[in-house]
Amino acid sequence: MALVGSYVGLSKLLVAVLPVFLLAWLRFGIAAVAMLHWVKRTPAEAPLSRHDRWLLFWESFLGNFLFSICMLYGVLLSSAVAAGVAMAGIPAAVALLSWLFLRERITPRVWLAIACAASGIAMLALAKSQGDATSAVSPLGFALLMGAVLCEACYVVIGKRLTGNVSPRRISALINLWGLALVTPLGLWQALSFDFTAVRPATWALLVFYALAASMVTVWLWMKGLQQVPAPRAGVFSVMLPVSAAAIGVVVLGEPFTALHGVAFAMALAGVLLATWPSTRPSAQPSIGA
Numbered sequence: 001m002a003l004v005g006s007y008v009g010l011s012k013l014l015v016a017v018l019p020v021f022l023l024a025w026l027r028f029g030i031a032a033v034a035m036l037h038w039v040k041r042t043p044a045e046a047p048l049s050r051h052d053r054w055l056l057f058w059e060s061f062l063g064n065f066l067f068s069i070c071m072l073y074g075v076l077l078s079s080a081v082a083a084g085v086a087m088a089g090i091p092a093a094v095a096l097l098s099w100l101f102l103r104e105r106i107t108p109r110v111w112l113a114i115a116c117a118a119s120g121i122a123m124l125a126l127a128k129s130q131g132d133a134t135s136a137v138s139p140l141g142f143a144l145l146m147g148a149v150l151c152e153a154c155y156v157v158i159g160k161r162l163t164g165n166v167s168p169r170r171i172s173a174l175i176n177l178w179g180l181a182l183v184t185p186l187g188l189w190q191a192l193s194f195d196f197t198a199v200r201p202a203t204w205a206l207l208v209f210y211a212l213a214a215s216m217v218t219v220w221l222w223m224k225g226l227q228q229v230p231a232p233r234a235g236v237f238s239v240m241l242p243v244s245a246a247a248i249g250v251v252v253l254g255e256p257f258t259a260l261h262g263v264a265f266a267m268a269l270a271g272v273l274l275a276t277w278p279s280t281r282p283s284a285q286p287s288i289g290a
Contacts, residue, residue: 003221005190005244007213008087009080012253014210017203020072022172022194025187025208028070030178031215038173047168055162060178063155064071069149077141083122084242086145092117092271093153101157114276120268123260158237169220176215201212240266247252 014023041047048056069193075083092114098104246265249255 001093001240002244003213005084005087005241005246006248007210008071008075008083008251009245009248010206011210012073012075012078012080012249014203014206015072015076017199018207019041019190019194020069020076020188021108021183023072023207024065024068024179024183027211027214028176030172030208030211031176032180032218033211034216035169035173036168039177042167045170046165048166054160056166056174057178058156059155059162059171060175061182064152065182067148067151067155067230068183070144074141074144074148077138078145079255080229080253081255081257081265082141083145084245084247084249085261085264086142086149087151087242087245087267089120089271090116090147090152090156090241093149094156096236097153097157106281109259109274113271115266116274117271120264120271121265123264123267128212132280162277165251171217193219224277240273 011023018026071083074086092110095106095110095114099106159171166174242265246257250257
């Protein structure tokens with residue numbers, strides 16, 4: 001989760017050099033080469049059904065393609081700190097979508113978490129009126145970050161249906177290939193007029209880190225961790241995503257951190273902890289946030 005937050009924050013450096021569609025195309029392309037050996041079905045896996053294929057498409061379209069576009073343009077039009085606060089709304093968005101589409105029960109604690117996350121995001125919208133231009137959040141940038149949150153929540157909810165039939169590594173490889181196919185026309189369009197010789201070696205290195213971290217490394221770390229940590233408790237570690245993104249924005253990118261940003265950040269983190277902290281009392285019927 002800290003790694004996810006770091007590349008969300010550092011993407012601010014990439015979008016300053018590379019056009020968004022070209023950046024997304026290069027990201028999916030690099031990851032596709034690295035994960036090529038994950039595409040093949042293992043003997044223990046059943047062949048993909050028609051339903052699984054459609055789920056893989058929507059998983060990639062919403063969670064890879066649209067999330068990348070919304071997140072990259074959102075960061076470009078706002079800041080890494082703003083992205084960190086917005087991303088803290090993901091657990092609450094997952095809870096709402098699971099309630100709507102998976103009919104999972106939401107506990108009162110998670111309703112409170114949703115209220116905290118919404119309050120933090122509302123304060124982030126007000127923060128655009130404070131500070132200098134580097135801390136401003138444009139209405140479009142704010143809307144795109146909210147779109148990224150909803151796309152990531154859809155990614156999680158659809159993934160719940162997929163993991164029962166397809167291995168996590170193969171899911172990652174297949175949805176990355178779908179993402180590459182979806183963004184290729186737009187990526188090629190921007191590549192034709194882009195001067196690749198103007199990109200510094202450090203930017204290429206950061207791009208490789210972004211591609212591998214976003215599509216490959218974080219999946220492996222998360223799945224290995226789940227072998228030792230129960231899933232409800234593992235969800236608590238999602239708090240590291242907004243913390244890491246905001247820290248990168250302040251420490252590495254030199255973005256200002258106003259008092260209103262601080263209050264918004266505190267409310268958003270409270271929502272994350274309320275939504276994901278495991279209950280001390282076991283329940284026969286697990287519910288969201290329990």
